[in-house]
Amino acid sequence: MKKLLALITSVLFLPVILTGQTGDPFVSKCVMSTGPNSIYLKDFRIQLGKASSATDFRYKQVFALSKNMKYRFTLCNSEDSQGELIMKLVDDTGRTILTSYDPKTGKTFSTVEFVCNKTGTYKILFDFKDYQQGLAVGVVSLIK
Amino acid sequence: MTGRFLLMFFCFLVFLSAGCNSPARKNAQFLFPDEDSIPLSQAEQLSEEAIDDITRNISSPVEISNILQRMNVPFSNSYLASSIDASRITTSFDRALKLGILGADLGYLNMYEKTGNAIDILSSIKKLADGLNVGQFFDFETLKRLSLNKSNLDSLLFLSLESYNKIDRFLREKGRGQLSALMITGVWIEGQYLATQVLKQYPDTLLRNRVGEQKVILNDIIMLLAPYCNVSKEYTDLCRDMQELKAKYRDVKVTFTLGEPQMVEKDGALVVIQTDRSYVEMSEEQLEAIISTTEKIRNRLISN
Numbered sequence: 001m002k003k004l005l006a007l008i009t010s011v012l013f014l015p016v017i018l019t020g021q022t023g024d025p026f027v028s029k030c031v032m033s034t035g036p037n038s039i040y041l042k043d044f045r046i047q048l049g050k051a052s053s054a055t056d057f058r059y060k061q062v063f064a065l066s067k068n069m070k071y072r073f074t075l076c077n078s079e080d081s082q083g084e085l086i087m088k089l090v091d092d093t094g095r096t097i098l099t100s101y102d103p104k105t106g107k108t109f110s111t112v113e114f115v116c117n118k119t120g121t122y123k124i125l126f127d128f129k130d131y132q133q134g135l136a137v138g139v140v141s142l143i144k
Numbered sequence: 145m146t147g148r149f150l151l152m153f154f155c156f157l158v159f160l161s162a163g164c165n166s167p168a169r170k171n172a173q174f175l176f177p178d179e180d181s182i183p184l185s186q187a188e189q190l191s192e193e194a195i196d197d198i199t200r201n202i203s204s205p206v207e208i209s210n211i212l213q214r215m216n217v218p219f220s221n222s223y224l225a226s227s228i229d230a231s232r233i234t235t236s237f238d239r240a241l242k243l244g245i246l247g248a249d250l251g252y253l254n255m256y257e258k259t260g261n262a263i264d265i266l267s268s269i270k271k272l273a274d275g276l277n278v279g280q281f282f283d284f285e286t287l288k289r290l291s292l293n294k295s296n297l298d299s300l301l302f303l304s305l306e307s308y309n310k311i312d313r314f315l316r317e318k319g320r321g322q323l324s325a326l327m328i329t330g331v332w333i334e335g336q337y338l339a340t341q342v343l344k345q346y347p348d349t350l351l352r353n354r355v356g357e358q359k360v361i362l363n364d365i366i367m368l369l370a371p372y373c374n375v376s377k378e379y380t381d382l383c384r385d386m387q388e389l390k391a392k393y394r395d396v397k398v399t400f401t402l403g404e405p406q407m408v409e410k411d412g413a414l415v416v417i418q419t420d421r422s423y424v425e426m427s428e429e430q431l432e433a434i435i436s437t438t439e440k441i442r443n444r445l446i447s448n
Binding site: 043100142 | 204210255298302305306350360364398405407410412413414415416417418419420422
């Protein structure tokens with residue numbers, strides 16, 4: 001009877017677990033790695049397949065950044081992700097302000113800090129290096 | 145035999161209840177009120193890409209609170225939308241708008257570590273979110289526990305903002321973009337109210353410029369609302385309010401000079417300093433008009 005009750009209880013709580021009341025652990029883990037004095041603002045979950053060629057980064061989001069604010073972009077790759085997440089920031093005139101990857105040296109940064117001096121709408125673009133497939137999270141936080 | 149029958153019966157009940165509580169299932173049926181679903185023919189159609197290009201500034205109150213703290217402005221309850229009585233709100237329009245307004249207040253409270261005061265706001269947020277069928281994105285018990293335990297403020301801020309981000313994403317994905325637009329508008333107007341009210345008491349160049357630069361963001365808010373302005377009187381009134389505020393910003397000049405970003409590597413991170421500069425030209429009269437119009441709109445929106 002005890003076994004039956006235990007089984008019924010576990011089954012009763014199953015929907016609570018399945019509906020996902022808690023956050024995505026991968027996102028939470030990435031937020032935890034954003035470092036001290038940072039305040040979470042937004043996360044982007046990026047999952048892309050391999051592309052043989054692409055003219056630009058394939059995942060795009062728009063975000064308002066404000067003058068006199070310091071932002072931190074943290075890029076976290078899933079353990080089984082084949083590709084390495086890279087990003088670039090483009091302003092409202094279409095100019096690239098920063099990239100986390102230097103194709104000349106091949107160097108990538110998983111943390112990029114940005115001292116913003118112009119309030120506006122910016123495009124945050126993500127892709128995986130060499131257009132590989134991958135799963136990753138990008139987190140934008142405010143540095144206090 | 146009886147035990148097996150009981151087990152099967154309970155499993156059946158659980159299966160039914162889980163299915164009924166699934167957001168996806170709700171959306172597939174007809175559980176949302178009519179006003180939640182606006183046929184595309186009624187909305188001025190913007191392409192999906194155009195809508196995606198409009199910024200959704202949920203985090204702005206956190207940034208404003210950060211500026212206030214840098215200015216050493218003390219916390220004040222008087223800036224909060226305390227008059228909102230969530231139990232008296234019956235329309236999705238009001239629920240979504242006030243969900244945004246209270247979200248901004250929650251960000252302000254959390255940034256000032258006034259987490260004990262946040263409990264009442266959290267309860268109201270829960271009611272509003274449940275009324276919109278998006279309560280599943282708030283882990284209220286954890287938020288309440290974190291509010292009572294000041295040692296984990298980062299988690300509290302993260303969970304609060306993440307919940308709003310999830311709701312925004314969910315509403316857009318489920319074709320309820322008008323509610324998302326209302327929520328974003330609520331967040332923005334409350335952040336704007338907070339900034340302008342503080343500016344009245346504590347004149348400061350940084351905050352003044354921040355208010356002036358909102359001309360750029362206000363245009364995005366107006367674009368976000370534009371497809372729904374003719375849906376009903378309450379949407380039309382809100383759009384008219386935003387246009388009135390835009391008119392107060394008309395002669396405010398925001399200019400830019402361009403520069404090459406400076407990049408340095410520090411502790412393994414890339415640090416980029418933008419050398420572009422923005423300048424705000426705004427007279428005292430223009431600022432006063434923006435402050436009073438913001439106050440009028442925000443107070444109209446929070447009246448039940």
